[in-house]
Structure formats: C-alpha cells, structure tokens
Amino acid sequence: GDSVTQMEGPVTLSEEAFLTINCTYTATGYPSLFWYVQYPGEGLQLLLKATKADDKGSNKGFEATYRKETTSFHLEKGSVQVSDSAVYFCALTLNTGNQFYFGTGTSLTVIP
Amino acid sequence: NAGVTQTPKFQVLKTGQSMTLQCAQDMNHNSMYWYRQDPGMGLRLIYYSASEGTTDKGEVPNGYNVSRLNKREFSLRLESAAPSQTSVYFCASSEPGTRANYGYTFGSGTRLTVV
Secondary structure (H helix, E strand, O other), X not given: OOEEEEOOOOEEEEOXXXXXXXXXXXXXXXXXXXXXXXXXXXXXXXXXXXXXXXOEEXXXXXXXXXXXXXXXXXEEEOOXXXXXXXXXXXXXXXXXXXXXXXXXXEEEEEEO | OOOEEEEOOEEEEOOOOOEEEEEEEOOOOOEEEEEEEEOOOEEEEEEEXXXXXXXXXXXXXXXXXXXXXXXXXXXXXXXXXOHHHOEEEEEEEEOOOOHHHHOOEEOOOEEEEEO
C-alpha cells in the first residue's frame, strides 16, 4: 500500500547547523509529496511540496527534491534557527483516492 | 482569516462520557477529514467526507461517528469515551482536484484526555 517512512527523532542541532530529515515513500501511482511543519500547540502547516519527479519544493530556506529513482523526498536546510524548532511531517497524496499518508513525524530542537 | 476552526481546544472526559468535536471551514472546500495524532504514530485518518452528504471510514474509525452537517461543518462524536481515545484530534479540509497541488488546510487541534 501507499506509505511514508521518515527518520526517527528527536533531532537536536545547534543554531546555524545543516539539517537533513530523510523521507522515503511507497506509492501505487504517481504521488505528490509534501512537508508539513507543526509548531508547539498548533496545527500542521504546509511547508513545501513537489508534484512530479525532479521537482524541487522550497520555502523559508527549506528545500526538498522529488527523487523517483530513490523514492525519496528528503528535507534540507543549510542553516537552522531556533525558530525552526518544530515537528516535521512528510506526506504523500495521490490523484486517485481521498487522503494523505503521513510519516510519523520528526521532532527538531535547535539550541542557541 | 480563512481557515479551519475547531472547538473546543481542550477537553477532559471521564470514561464513558460522550462529546462532539466541532469543525468548520470557510474555504468552500468539498472534502473534510478527521485525524488523530499520537506519539510515534503520526496522523491516522479516522473518517472523511469527500463531499457534502457522504462520509467514509478511514484507518481507525472504531469508537467514533461523524456527521457532515453541511458543506462547512464536519463533526466527530465519541459516544462512550475510552482512555485509548486520549489524543490530539485534527480536522482538515481540501478541494478535490487541487489536493495534489495545495494539500490540506488543518485546524489547530483539540487535545482530548479521557480519564
């Protein structure tokens, strides 16, 4: 079936460090891929997306590239800030069906 | 601001009590969803409504019922709460045909504790 696997957390980084959160997927069709971010006490917000292979999604300094050959959509940021502390969810949806499939989430804490 | 509104934000129930979680969206979306979020398990779909007048079970529907009251509102009911239903509940909406491009819009969640 369709699913998303993302790296276990929690992740703790110092400010200005490089961030990678790994995400791989399994899909029966041609999915769109997303990263959502959840700040403490809030709902999920769309961070970035990519709708086809080789697309790069980017927002707020975060990037992820849709890699069909490795079925991956890893999230990266070159220099994290304390304000990036949050839980990050990788997700996919297909043009068929009615739902998203979410990973388990990766908690990121950035320390000054 | 346009978006998804959930009420209440927090609730404590005793085992066996009932309650309804409310969700309303003002984006004219056709599809609405209820998810629960538990540590280490991500988000799991409880029920969804692809359009007004339809509802379908998701991955974890047992112990829940839903009502799509109109296009704007989608409520989740716990008839007899159990401690296993302690969770954070999120409502979301999307427009079919644009979900793959724009994703979901989420509410801010309801944190429910069943004692």
